[in-house]
Amino acid sequence: MNLGYDYERTEIRSGMKITWQIPLCMDDGVVLRADLFQPVEGPAVPVIMSYGCYAKGQAFQEAYASQWQSMVEEFPEIETGSSNAYQCWELTDPERWVPHGYAVLRVDSRGAGWSEGIQDLWSERETLDYRACIEWAGEQSWCDGNVGLLGISYYAANQWLVAATQPRHLKAIIPWEGASDCYRELYYHGGIRCTFLDSWLPRQVPMQYGQGERSRRHPITGEPCAGPVTLDPDELAARRVDKRSDVKAHPLSDDYYSRVVTDFDAVQVPLLSSANWGGQGLHLRGNIEAYGRSASRDKYLEIHGLEHWTHFYTDYGLDLQKRFFDRYLKGNLAAWENQPPVLLQVRHVDGFRARAENEWPLARTQWTSWHLDADGGFSAASGAQVGTMSFGPDDDGLTFVSEPLSADMEITGPLSAKLFVSSASGDADLYVVLRLFDPQGQEVAFRGAMDAYTPIAQGWLRLSHRELDTALSRPYRPVLRHERRLPTAPGEIVQAEVEIWPTSLVVPAGYRLACSIRGRDYEYQGQVDPARQARHRYPSKGCGPFLHNDPDDAADPALWGPVTLHVGPDYPSSLLLPVIPPR
Template structure:
């Protein structure tokens, strides 16, 4: 366990808070982590809200993520009100919004990151063990009331699921905001296809690794290097971090290496407010919905919204939701949270307008369950001859063939004469053959306006996201039968079963959940491809909403030539329909309110 309780913290009074910088928290193996602690001025015992992660706790949001800050505050100026914004950091709460309400806010740099020493191993079991010790350390402090809650976006949300499954005694509630609960299926590999997210993301974290020191940014509140105090050479930094890309690339199957980073959700027992993003295709969606449905907690709520994955975390809408939850479970405030709908959805609507525009609005609605009880599970059958989707199976067997290096094959449902709502998980059953021993299947659910232009949406990490996406490597087709559902197939990813070229195979493909109301006259389509979706419209190069090119998948690309050698994955693929090969798209259609 960590070192003995600190009975007195050195602090300074700033903006109505007692602030203690770089408080040492020593782990059981002797490694010292560093925490910034923000407390109320009045003496007392207060609940703790904690975050633990690799983004450097002293790094200014406004400085390091200036483009994102500018867009967020432009669209939601209320974020700037009621706070000095001096302590805004990436993907964690603003202490000025919480400390006055009787909370202690603790930000911890994870092992080897920011001001914390040690060898850095991101997305790892080692970090989860540290997090457990930090929770127990905080719960035992004399200024803590023993109730610790966890909070944060993305990285700071993902590790919550994992540490909660270890059941630290002082952990009393969690708010994992758009954070994966299965790092194999939602970060490292999508349907068995390696995601390039790590390759793009890890280099951006180098200035936040402990030892970057004077070469990096400084905390605007202390003037100290956010990744110091020492400054190491590139060689020393490399020795102090695990090569996560190499480790993941070497382990394409869900073997024992991933055991500690696939949360046992059945062991999560604390109250949960799980927040997901419809546009979080690739990271910020599936894990929160799986976490909600699979967690063993009796007290659990799901909220799903849109826009960028950080935006509503900071808006009055998001902060109010978070506070009511923590007030109820950490402070015992009788605020009616127990009457809160178990599921709150920001249902996405398309506003008819200029053709192909990035469009949409959100209408909030409460529900009792996920998936929705009144869901009408609807199968649309693929028609190779005519590239259509239709409500009944086709009697005659036929096929279409596509080149995986091209645009693939698109199957379109005729425009309907009324609005159609699709909300929930999706899936597809495909019968395919390949001219090689394997095939990567990329599925894209899309909507086209009456003029034939595609409608896309501002997503979690890309401003041109389609309605939904799914992935599957054909050699990973084996299902975990016990965990699979008709609308959410679950693949074991523990064995590779190559194809016999030319033979027909049945694939069940998971498509991540969505919500959209398709106006009358618009058409829904399914595209089957052999590579990542690419938005075909104009790209505004001046848009700084995201840090990655916004061509539809953001940083979640699947283009590693070592994982996808062209001699295997560029072979021709055939999709078979009709005559018993009933390839279909499974949709969660929600009937209109009577």
């Protein structure tokens, strides 16, 4: 433990009572640091809390300048009613909550920002710390005993895990776009390693505790955002777990992941799970799975679009957050009165339309099999012609295209693919992509959470990982066990069920649906608008940073032979689409 001198101090600023760098001592002696924003005077209030690795003192406008500028240009409301001096990446603005009768507590996670210790991202140790911080906050004189959790991405994913430990003072959570199963949603998609970690982890090193004078400065206090000490790079490396190496060493869903997979039966706190249709590759599945499987009696699902962070800050998102917490942290029943269990921003080619629903998947769904035909067609009519088509792991694969739709058709819900395939080499990686083409034959792609040009939906499967969890699987949502490999004999025809992450789109009449079956990541081939691209930190080629290009993961020669897709009456390769009839 290295407290140094006491960095904690309190001041009145911007109409708030702010206490900087509060020390929180964990059970093993490691000291975490927190910043507290609260009303200047008055009774104890509920606390909105966050715990994460992005450094609580790092300004959104500086660290993520392009994203901030693009967001406020489209939604200028975000800059009104606040000085925005306390905006932090993927965290709420205290100036919008303290006047509303809340305190905001930001905790740097272990080994990040101003918090000491060995940094072990997405770990059981972080969950234990988070629980301790919640219980500490709930017992302070400035808290009325009610703690709520709020934040995006990392600040959301860890909410599921800590909620399952059932802290006494935790009364409500809003996980805004946060994964709930690290193996299936972050590290391995369908058993294929996602290299998001490889691009994301280096971006977190400048926020590790010990970067000190090398880190950005807090815009208010002038302190380094990554701690009061400056350590050399070798010592910094020794103070963080090599998560990438750990994940690569555990390609199956073994005990290594068991402590960071949410126990949904233990999640009983009221929750508002907020997802993003464009979150292909991270978070979308987690929010929807957690909503459906959590044991909470008071649970709500909201699904929107646009970028990963945008609606968290807009008036639309802020209104949802305030009304939910007013109900479950303050007991204001009227604030959440008549709120539907499910609120969908249904996607159209020209925007979104809000619609209330009662359940997920929607009870009126017409589950419809769209078949992949030997002539390259894609339709609800069962193909009578037997055929085989082959593709390699490096080419563009196979694309099946529908006739122009005769009427508008809504697809909203989870999807799945049933494919009959054989591999010449004994294994294969399958990428299933649902796409849209306009009447002129141009592909229509959508603004996604982390990419400006996403297709309608995507799914992934390594053929040797095709074993299903029969207890959890449904026809519309196959769940894979990932506990062992089931290789095939060269040329052996097997049935593979592919989970395709949920989606929503009203397909206009005259447009065509298409399904691509590939051996590598989808890539958008249309013209890219630089202004649209500027909203994101990664190249907009259709998948953002959620790529599957680890050469070690693909080194097995069994993955590099041609793959044959079989279609026809005996091999009904198809996609199950959630067609929603008009009300």
